[in-house]
Amino acid sequence: MSTARPGVQHPRCPFCHEAVRPDHTKAACDGCMAWQHGACWDDHGRCAACEAPRKLFLAGAAVRRRSWAPAAFVAAAALGALLGASLGGLAGDGGARGPALAMGGMLGFIVGAALVSLVGESRAARVTAAALDVEDPPELDAWAVARETERAERGDPRAMRRVGEAHLRGVGAPKDEGAALGWFRRGAERGDLSCALACVRLLERRPGTKDLPRPREEAVRWARQAAEAGSVDAMMRLGLLLVDRSVAGADPREGARWLREAAERGERTAAVSFAWCLERGLGAPSDEREALSWYRRAATGGSAAAMVHLAALLERGVDGPPDLTAAAAWYRRAAALRQPLAEAACDDLDDAADRLDDDALPPLAAADRARELEEHRLDQAHVHVVRAQAALADGDLVVADRQALLALGLLGDGAPDAHALRAAVAEARGDLEGALAGRRRVAELRPEQGWSWLHQARLEALLGRRDVALDLLARGAACGDEPEPVWLRLWRVGLGAPPDELEADAAEEGAWTARLARLVQRRADPDALLLEATRDGPPGQRPDDARCEVLGFAGLLADVDGDLEAARARYEACVATDAADFVEHEWARLRLAQLDRAGAAAPSLRDLFGAGSGRG
Numbered sequence: 037m038s039t040a041r042p043g044v045q046h047p048r049c050p051f052c053h054e055a056v057r058p059d060h061t062k063a064a065c066d067g068c069m070a071w072q073h074g075a076c077w078d079d080h081g082r083c084a085a086c087e088a089p090r091k092l093f094l095a096g097a098a099v100r101r102r103s104w105a106p107a108a109f110v111a112a113a114a115l116g117a118l119l120g121a122s123l124g125g126l127a128g129d130g131g132a133r134g135p136a137l138a139m140g141g142m143l144g145f146i147v148g149a150a151l152v153s154l155v156g157e158s159r160a161a162r163v164t165a166a167a168l169d170v171e172d173p174p175e176l177d178a179w180a181v182a183r184e185t186e187r188a189e190r191g192d193p194r195a196m197r198r199v200g201e202a203h204l205r206g207v208g209a210p211k212d213e214g215a216a217l218g219w220f221r222r223g224a225e226r227g228d229l230s231c232a233l234a235c236v237r238l239l240e241r242r243p244g245t246k247d248l249p250r251p252r253e254e255a256v257r258w259a260r261q262a263a264e265a266g267s268v269d270a271m272m273r274l275g276l277l278l279v280d281r282s283v284a285g286a287d288p289r290e291g292a293r294w295l296r297e298a299a300e301r302g303e304r305t306a307a308v309s310f311a312w313c314l315e316r317g318l319g320a321p322s323d324e325r326e327a328l329s330w331y332r333r334a335a336t337g338g339s340a341a342a343m344v345h346l347a348a349l350l351e352r353g354v355d356g357p358p359d360l361t362a363a364a365a366w367y368r369r370a371a372a373l374r375q376p377l378a379e380a381a382c383d384d385l386d387d388a389a390d391r392l393d394d395d396a397l398p399p400l401a402a403a404d405r406a407r408e409l410e411e412h413r414l415d416q417a418h419v420h421v422v423r424a425q426a427a428l429a430d431g432d433l434v435v436a437d438r439q440a441l442l443a444l445g446l447l448g449d450g451a452p453d454a455h456a457l458r459a460a461v462a463e464a465r466g467d468l469e470g471a472l473a474g475r476r477r478v479a480e481l482r483p484e485q486g487w488s489w490l491h492q493a494r495l496e497a498l499l500g501r502r503d504v505a506l507d508l509l510a511r512g513a514a515c516g517d518e519p520e521p522v523w524l525r526l527w528r529v530g531l532g533a534p535p536d537e538l539e540a541d542a543a544e545e546g547a548w549t550a551r552l553a554r555l556v557q558r559r560a561d562p563d564a565l566l567l568e569a570t571r572d573g574p575p576g577q578r579p580d581d582a583r584c585e586v587l588g589f590a591g592l593l594a595d596v597d598g599d600l601e602a603a604r605a606r607y608e609a610c611v612a613t614d615a616a617d618f619v620e621h622e623w624a625r626l627r628l629a630q631l632d633r634a635g636a637a638a639p640s641l642r643d644l645f646g647a648g649s650g651r652g
Contacts, residue, residue: 047070047071049071049076050084050085051076056073060074061073061075063077064091065085065091072084072085081302085230085233085234178208181198181199188222193226194223194228196220196223197219197223197231197234200217200223200231201234204216204238213238216238217235219231220234220235224258229267232265232267233267233269235254235255236255236258236259236273239251240252240273249635249636249637250637252280253284253285255273256274256277256278259277260274268298268301271294271297271298271301271303271306272298272306275291275293275294275297275306276291276309277291279291279295279309279319284634284637288313288318288319288469289319289320292313292319295309296320302337304334304337305339307330307331307337308330308334308341311326311329311331312345314327315345315349316469318469318470322473324354325354325355327349327354328349328350328354330342331346335369340369340374341370343373344366344367346366347364347366347367347370348363348441350362350366351442352445358445420443421440421443421457423435423439424443427439428464433461433465436460437458440454440458450481452482455477456491459472459478463495463622463626466629466630466633468498468630469499472492472495472496475491475495478492479491479492479508483515486512486523486524489524490523490619491619493506493508493512494527494619494623494626497641498626498627502532502644502645505531506528509525509528509531510528513525522538522542525542526542526549526552526589529556530589530592530593530596531592532596535556535557538553539553539554548574551568552565552586552589555586555589555590556589556593558593562587565586569585570583578615580613581615583610583613583615584620584621585618585620587606587607587609587613588606588610588618588619588623588624591604591607591610591627592623592641594606597642598642600631604631606624607624607625608628610624611628
């Protein structure tokens, strides 16, 4: 039963950001005195606020503050009486006993005062130590915050951190995240490590605003300062920021190096993130076996996320034959830690593992048994693909990725549909590099399908590599089946390639395709073509589908011209048609998401192509 009292403000753990309540096992940092959960301290291995390595080992119960002074003075008086009697006895006659008793009383008072001072000092020390673990940890009140603010104004970075914490938590000062960030910045500029880390934590997930347009870029600055000073937590956070392509100035190679540095120092979150980079070839050469090793290292240390990734690789047989039994065991361990993805996986894998267990199979001939296992494997993989498609349509990216992984585990690396699903999930998350890796694999497995090349090319274009995108579209047009080459050429011209004989070839595909060819060659007005799409679109196609094509290409042309406002309007109208199966709709949706993540400083395609149109 909690001993917390209603209305009491409790400190927040700097690691998990949850309240540290009286009934929790807790620890205080020896350096900055920040409260945190005992389990969070053990998980992080150090203070999550200032990275100090030592914690205070505190008493388990509060000590009542009783008044010790009266007892001390009674003891002093008794001692004085004894001394007075002794001195009187030594004096021998009655006339001298009075002064002797007075002198004894004075000596007793002096000795008592000394005892009071010593006992009080020792007692105060014990009470202070015990008070650190009382029911309600001490908070800064308004008077204390005012005192700390005066010290902060004089340039004390530790006082700046305390004032920032007071504003962040609204304890002793108005709750104001902007004011807290301002104090943390001032402390970080004076080299305070905990202030720099506080800036990173406030900025790394903060959306851009008019007053703070690029918070994550500033987070990179403070994270680099703290990481170079030796903060393992800052190394991990800096690595994650640098591998994120949506952050201006991102450098996946440097990010992967920082993640590895933090992982080698025992940071489990960094180990999982570095393994993820290795698995996808992001900032480091693709190496699934080494990724498996890092996942195993973090999973052995207790990371539930690492357990899920490790189980997925074991399902796929990255380091040998698929081992569904071992994968199920890791999923169960992660599920016991309340990892939601693992909980959903256990039922599916238990069934698959039972079917692969000889004791669970009927006594059939070897050929019949092998055929039954193969049929079950394909059926189960098909179920996972269908579930992934349904989850993706519902926007449940966690389940979609999970089901796609299960399909890959059963079908192996040569399953283009499963790779395409994982790429679609990565696109929805904004992970363009991860999506590109999946689309490349699909194009390798299905080079005859022009759409495979088109999906890969549009991701290259979104990453600013127009020359690479044009080459991919040309390769796809050369090896793809009809009528896909014409559509790949439409996209090439839309991205800025010479039109060649596009209009004549498009006319062979139909009048509507010829109209779109004129549009991408800038010989037709988009608004006029939208009216034609409503009245006289392609046969057998909804008017909204034809409008989606026109709006998608019109947005692309405006984007390439640098008119981002017009491009955004066209893209939004394209997405509103709800023609989700069309490539133009996918392009518009993905481009809008990219613009929203970049905020006010979002570059047009013309800017992207000018910054990095080469082959990288």
